[in-house]
Amino acid sequence: MRIVIDLQACQTPATRNRGIGRYTLSHIQTFVKYAGNHEVFIVLSNNFSETIAPLKAMFSDLLPEDNIKVFCSLTQLVDIGSANSWRHLAMQEVYQDFIAMLKPDVFLHTSIFDALSEGVTGILNGNPGLNAITLYDLIPYRYASHYLADESMRNWYLKKLQLLKNADILLAISEASRLEAIELLNIAPERIVNISSAIGDHFKVCELSESRKAALREQYGLSERFVLYTGGIEFRKNNERLIEAYGQLPKSIRQTCQLVIVCNVDPAARERVLRIAKGAGLSPRELVLTGFVPEDDLVDLYNLATLFVFPAFHEGFGLPALEAMACGVPTLVSNRSSLPEVVGRADAQFDPFDPASIAEAIATTLENPERLAELSRHGLEQAKRFSWERTAKLTLEAFENAHRAHIEERTGQLNGVKAVPEWPLPKLAFVSPLPPSESGIADYSAELLPELARYYDIDVITPQESLSQHWLQANYPCHTPEWFAEHHQQYDRVLYQFGNSHFHSHMFGLLEKRPGTVVLHDFYLSGILNYLQQSGVAPGSFDEALYLAHGYPGISVVAREGYNEAHQRFPVNLAVIDHAQGLIVHSEHSRELATRFYGPGYGDDWASLPLLRAPKQLMDAQEARQQLGLPPDSQIVASFGFVAATKLNNELLDAWLATQENNPRAYLIFVGRNSLDASGQRLVQRIQGSSARQRIRITGFASVEDYNRWLAAADVTVQLRGGSRGETSAAVLDCLVAGKPLIYNAHGSAAELPEGVACRLPDIFTIEQLSAAIEQLLGNPQELADLGAAAIAYRERHAPAEIARRYAEMIEHYAREHGRANRRRLIQRLRALPGHAEQVPTALTELACVITQNTDQLHVPVCYLDISGLSAELSVAERQAIARLLLEKTSHWRIELIERDENGDYFLACVKACEILDIPARADLPLLTRAGDAWLHLEQAVAPARQYARLRRTGTLRRADLSLITPAALSEWLMGNTVAVVQEDSLELSA
Structure with a gap:
């Protein structure tokens, strides 16, 4: 637990x-x-x-x-x-x-x-x-x-x-x-x-020296014998009746004994108590009000007392009575509330509402040495029954039993999970491209929707003017992104299907406005963001997302190597990850990429669900070949999907030509649209230069019907990949669910396929290895049949009904427990509070800061380097040292420069950082730290501003300064002779 x-x-x-x-x-x-x-x-x-x-x-x-x-x-x-x-x-x-x-x-x-x-x-x-x-x-x-x-x-x-x-x-x-x-x-x-109660081990029998006894008596004005009370002066403590009862004791007892009340007494209470005592006939020496007593003195007073009396008529437990018994002092208590179970003895109790009963109990005990000794022995044994160990174990047992019963109560719900209530179904906004969009995600969504509709009342959000599939048209109301932006409050849940193409352009703004569960089909989103900026649809969008996700290393690549290199190298997806109310991916490879780019923890709470693939009802292979104009005895090797350098299509061509170029029955088909880059052009040129060019085809964009025809016709399918960007290949799964023998290389998410369902090549393979695999399968009908059967057995893992159920489970899980969902509910509750509308902006800003600082959302930790103490003109060595920090990512931390303005507040010194890096300037930004960030300020700098102290007080910053590092060491570091190492929970300088 x-x-x-x-x-x-x-x-x-x-x-x-x-x-x-x-x-x-x-x-x-x-x-x-x-x-x-x-x-x-x-x-x-x-x-x-x-x-x-x-x-x-x-x-x-x-x-x-x-x-x-x-x-x-x-x-x-x-x-x-x-x-x-x-x-x-x-x-x-x-x-x-x-x-x-x-x-x-x-x-x-x-x-x-x-x-x-x-x-x-x-x-x-x-x-x-x-x-x-x-x-x-x-x-x-x-x-x-x-x-x-x-x-x-x-x-x-x-x-x-x-x-x-x-x-x-x-x-x-x-x-x-x-x-x-x-x-x-x-x-x-x-x-x-x-769970009962207990006391500290220091409450025990002590052998007080004669000098200690004398000192206590002198300090507090105590006689040889005294009756002790400790606890407080208030209504339920019953002090008034205790004093009245003491006044009723025989004069012989009162002459040799005092009533000592140990507690903090304010002047008004003291005056009232003394007035009561006077009314009860007590002389000034008979009542002692000690005031506050230190704990050590209290223990000794217990040991010095003749008798302890606790007259409270209501206590939750009554710790003073237990303390007294543990110190061996005979103890009398009220017979009300918890005190009888504390003292554990009927003849040690009295009626707290009757002063005569209290007086009788005190008198009969003080006058009987044997009774005093017996109560002392009993108290010591009774006190042993109470311990913090027992209380702790009872607490743990209570928690474990309740938790076990709670789990058992929910077992019926957990087995065969019903992700959402049966009725009414929650209303879900499904944000995705759909057919006829030329997008694999559009087709994927079309397959998911009918199954997901078992759990939700679904509306589709898409910029498309029409949907081509009748099922979609008949079942799912369709709204534009603009409409959804104004009416998103109508929906209980939102699901975004994110990919790296222009079909997803509208989703970034919607996600920021209304967080929802994101299905990240492509880990890299740099392509779409680069398109949005370069096309003018969203000026600056790639630059901002690149800086947010990858800091100065990212924007430095743009400045020195261009946008094409930057969008190839960096995923630029952190804004989507951070705005998502839960993430669904289709491979563990996406989690690995998240850790690689953003550090430990990223991806831990993502749901990795198999990519949905519906079993395809394919026509007979011979019929498909006839419709495609191919000979019945042809041996077809096919690869499916967009033709690009990352699909290693040229390598496939090399391997096929090595053994099949002169085989008149052999055909090589690339089912998909060719890219317009150098790799695509080279592929076309090489095909045209081959003697087998009539048996090699690039189909261009294939409709669903044509795609399935080629899949039915193929003898062997080949799906290769290099430079994976976190996507899961739908084409690989299409081949498997169709029962087609598959050759693939263990790269990216494909490496997660179990052994035996297809012919696996190493991630980095040779042309000879690929050529041998093709030749082996085409020449071995039994091996083809065995691989086909293994592929069909594997396809249940990707069945649409099961995937939709797991989708619903995760959507509901994130709606209940994800930080963004909780934050949204929190803000809604705050807005609904009485008096919220009347709050001044400063109060709301203060509240917003508190919410931010309490947010435990995972983020890339930032080390803020306070350069306020450096001179305006940095030396060459200082510039080089700072530039190295900004560009060389250490243990997934990023470095940001901060400076203090004339008001003593800090800001992100982006202008200064860009100047040091010699890249185009970015505007300075406000500083907003988050839990886990670190602050590295120079020892010779003036004291940090007030916001620094506040952030340290609230525990936002992991390490405040370099107080353990000498100015000389810091100077060495800035000169480039040492390295700043940002560890998981501290900052260090090392040689």
Whole structure:
């Protein structure tokens, strides 16, 4: 399981130094020790920044630092009353989004009741896992007339109770609290688990020296014998009745014993307590108010006390009673709420509402040495029953049992997954080219739509004026991209079929406006973006996308080698990846390319689904040959798809000519349109110069009918590839699902084909190897038949019905869990908040920054080199060193120059970078860092601006500066004698 725990209870001023904070810290520290193989994350709030480092230190030996997440929040969040209503509601939504990004199987909030802090509390709405809350007590609800008389406080508290009712698991700290929730909130008993409580090991019997005893008595004004109480001065603690009861003790006891109240007492409370004591007849020496006592002194006071009395009539647990027993002091408690289960002895209890009952219990104990000794022995044994180990194990057991039951409950849904509700079907916008567009993706989409329509109510979005297939016309309303841009809110889901051709030109703007699931048929999108810029359809689009995806190495190639080289070398697809609400690819090769270009993590959450290929109902081979005008006894080798250098068509021609040029029965057919580049021209020239030119054809664009005729007629199919750009060959799969013997080289996605379904050549093969394979198959009918049968057996993997089901699963998965989907819902919720429209721009900007900083979206990490401290005129060596950094990508980081303006704010110094690289200038840009970026500022530079400090405080930057690196070392680096190495989580300079 992945268990996420909100630890703000250990941060807020109201709780961190009191019982809840101490309980939570001990509980969770021990829980992490016993979590075993479960993954535990802790969430802290940056609004209590002074507590972050100490808490991280406390968990440093228990959790990886990356498992401690800091939530970035607005301030002014106290949500009782209306003054901060909008800010608090906004942060509730952002908090939900932040927790959802961690994808918890169990999310535990350790303290949802904190009315006056800057914290944000809640459970994860719509959590596909489980929500848990630590339940301390329901005291305010039980005594509402006292605690909830104020309307705003009452409303606040009742909202918190609704969270308790909504939670899947309540971790009660006592059986009394558990039963109280069942009684008052009508919560099902099986949802509440008593995990009990415990205390620190330092609460124990201590042998105090005589000098230590004397020092304590002198410091606090204590007599030889005293009755101790610790806990607080408030309504339910019942201090007034304790003082009254003490006043009823026999004079003989009061003359030799004091009542000592240990707690922080403000002046007003002190005056009131002293007034009560005077009214009860106590002399000034009989009552001692110590005020705040350090923990070490408290332990010693427990050990020094004659008797401990705890008169509270309602406690969630009653830790002071357990502390006292563990220190060996005889202990008497109230017979109400949780205290009987703490003390575990009926004759050590009294009626807290009757001062006489309290007085009698105290008197009969103080006057009986044997009873004192017996209660001391009992307390020591009873205290052993409570431990943080036991509480942690009970917590883990509760989580594991609930998680197991949760999974079992969903098993029926998970087996034979129904990706979406049966009715009403979600409305899906399907954005793709469709027939008659001369695009393989258009044909692919036409095959997918009828199967996907089992799961969605589909509209087609395409710029085409008409659809050629009757099925499409009859079943799917068609809208233009312009219409969709105005009406995209009507759709529950959007699916984009992206390829690297002009048929997809309109999709970039639509995706940015309305994110959806993207099917990335071609990993490289540089071709279409280059076309959009060079044709004037979208001026500057390739330049901007190239800089975004590949930084200065990309735009430097354009400046020095031209656009053709740049679009061949770089995929230029990062904008599409970043805007997608989930990605579907058709091979693991696409994931490998993502890692190669953008670094670890990219592609990890992509869905790799087999490319859909419908079984083709092909005509008889002889009939196909007759229709194509070929002899019945011909031996046909065919290759399918666009004829281009990357398809190695010239190599295929060489191999075929080597053994078949003089075979009058042999035909070589290239089924597809020829390219107009040098490779295509060379292919034509070589065909024309061959003696077999009458038996070699390039068909040009083939209709579906002609394509299938050639596929039916072929004896052997050959699909070769070099320079893969992440696409999956539909032609390879067409050959396989048609049951045609196939020769292919193990390049790109084709390398993922299983052994035995086709004739595999090495990625880099020789002409002789290819020629031998062709000759072997054409001369061996049995081998042809065996490969054909293996290909047919393989085709079920690509069956349209199964692929459509998996499509629907992934679309729904991304709609539920993808960061962009969550962000879209978050923004919608924020816009709907009361008072949102009245917020000033600065408040909305602040909120936008918080959302950005909380976003855990994967991105290429950036190392910002602060050149503000360098002189205006850089030396040649400095220019060369900086240029080397900008152009030489290190461990998938990119380097950006930043400078500080006259207001002390930083910006991306693009003009300076281009000047250093001697390439056409780009305008400077605003600086927006993201989590995981790094900031490399020069030691001799003036102190960084305020935004730097804020980003460090919120944990955005991984490493702040080069404080461990001397100016001399930095100078060496800038002179080019050392190299800056950006590692996964730090920056270093090395020789």
